Amino acid sequence: MLKQLLQGKLFGHPLHPILVHLPIGLFLISFLFDVGAMICSTATSQQFVQPAFYTMALGVLTALLAAAPGLIDYLDIRRDHPAKKIGTYHMILNLAAVALYVINLAIRRPQLTQRQDMVLPFILSLTGVILLSISGYLGGVMIYDDGIAVGRHRRTGKTPEQTIRREATPGEFVAVADEKDLEDGQTLRVEVSGVVMTVAKVDGKIYAFQEFCTHRFGPLSEGRLEGTEVKCPWHGSCFDMRTGKVTNGPAKEDINAYEAVVREGKVMVRVKREE
Amino acid sequence: MSVKDLLQGKWLGHALHPALVHVPTGLWPAALVFDLIDFFGPATNALVRASFWCIAAGLLAALGAIPTGLADWWDIKPAKPARTLGWWHMGLNACVFVLMAASLCLRWRQGMGADRVGLTPLLLAALANAILFVSGYLGGRMVYQYGIGVARISKKKWRAIAKAGGAHLPPVES
Secondary structure: HHHHHHHHHHHHHHHHHHHHHHHHHHHHEEEEEHHHHHHHOHHHHHHHHHHHHHHHHHHHEEEEEEEEHHHHHHHHHOOOOOOHHHHHHHHHHHHHHHHHHHHHHHHHHOOOOOOOOOOHHHHHEEEEEEEHHHHHHHHHHHHHOOOOOOOOHHHOOOOOOEEEHHHHHHOEEEEEEEEOOOOOEEEEEEEEEEEEEEEEOOOOEEEEEEEEEOOOOHHHHEEEEEEEEEEEOOOEEEEEOOOOEEEOOOOOOOOEEEEEEEEEEEEEEEEOOOO | OOOOHHHOOOOOOHHHHHHHHHHHHHHHHHHHHHHHHHHHHHOOOHHHHHHHHHHHHHHHHHHHHHHHHHHHHHHHOOHHHHHHHHHHHHHHHHHHHHHHHHHHHHHHHHHHHHHHHOHHHHHHHHHHHHHHHHHHHHHHHHHHOOOOOOOOHHHHHHHHHHHHHOOOOOOOOO
């Protein structure tokens, strides 16, 4: 429940990307105040010293607020997803930036009314803004390139933590999981000899189909399951899980459907021989 | 590269509009926070100045967000729900922009030496922020509900990953 709240599922919008507007804007303007203080005459520059401090302090406060939902979003990314590594860098850079700003504030605090040391706090601010720019860019890449958190609020069941890899000759059934471990509404991301598929359980039935949507190749294993249909999290294309047929666009091409059976308590899938 | 590609941020490898809007969306609520502390708490000239510059910088960045936002909106097909959402997002943002500009104008006339922010500019900022909250939410819904701008630049990368994963693919678009 707390996880869902922090993910923003209730609002149909993730929380972390909303909250980060504040520290990004504030740290940026704090640096601009510093620039103003550097280029203006001594009398005028003093007027920028306190605004720089206040905006930075509010920046740290809001950055800490954004950290919690950010961590929850990060933990939810599949371990072998290309965005996981980006997320790790994003987190490290953000933690480093906030640590620098805390030091920066501590240096500025005693000289709020009469500033003496201009150079060190300025360099710290500049470093902070550079780290933040890189990190913010990476955060955006996670959303716009890799579709992290896009359409996630529509999903209710458990999503895959990691891809399950199996080897099999074409035409042969291979066991991918124990049927009792698979919850209703849960999906698995399975790779059988290089073929990547989603294995889903809905209303006690098992389906196996191509992992990638045919529109912009979104991850169907993170899609919404409704009856016999799966809805792509990115742009909402729908496919029939039994046949792979498109039931709703923007996708125009069907996906591959694979055979899935339960034998002796094991979920087994098969990729047909090429004809 | 076309003007549309330029405004959409293809050259940067990152959608431009959502990156730019961090400045006004971050700074305007912050300005309201400073206003409220200044108005109800200790009247401090530094807070009045911080608020003034936050609003000013936000307006400047918003000017950059307008053409980039239009370029993103341009790509949404007319029949899609996100297109309508885009209209609302646009209209509400225009209101926010005007209110914030008016608030800044009043602050300018009041002078930068003041210790306490005026009630009218504060109320204008509060109203603008309330509308901004709704508008920002709609902008976010366009991304997280309808996937606007998602996998636009990375389409080729995901196609390659899907191909390697044995997926059935549509013919390559020209």
